[in-house]
Amino acid sequence: MKENTMLDQVYIKLEKLNWELFQIWTSKIVFSWRWWLEISLGILPWIIWFKVHDKNKTGRQMIVVLEVILITSFLDIVGLLLGLWHYDWNVFPFIPVFIPWNWTLFPVFIILLIQFKSEIKAFYKAVIFSFFCTYIFEPAFEILGMYHRLKWNHWYSFIIYIFIYLFSNYIYNSKRIGDLDKSKG
DSSP states (O other), X not given: XXXXXXXXXXXXXXHHHHHHHHHHIIIIITTSHHHHHHHHHHHHHHHHHHHHSOGGGHXXXXXXXXXXXXXXXXXXXXXXXXXSEEESOOSSTTOOSOHIIIIIIHHHHHHHHHHSOTTSOHHXXXXXXXXXXXXXXXHHHHHTTSEEESSOXXXXXXXXXXXXXXXXXXXXHOSTTOOOSOOOO
């Protein structure tokens, strides 16, 4: 019982801290220009994808989208819990991950890269993808005050993003996921 009581005390502290974060979110974050930017970044890429994606490959692309969302959200939560980085302007107060990045920008960027210029080798696309995400997008979010690296190097992201892209490309091109796509006939 003593261990349970200790855990209860920790969860009570967490509840109080979450309430404090909610108070900050309602008074400083929601409806700020950064919040609206995040809303836009969460919606606009999907509109672009909807207009330009290969309609015959929608099922396959959605599998990749779900895979990317799961991986990036998991890694994001681990990084947040370990104090490697944090976000100041979340779309929703009780979801600590950066939703526009994990649920929109990252997966849409990957599936569009996979879809277009299929003659380019996956590894080259992975390096290009990783470079843009690591050395352009992450610093841009830092400059905007939305992302704060605490104990994290951009180089780590660069390597991880290459693997995420290559795994996503493998899933997209896998014969094992069956026939999810519309026939071209």
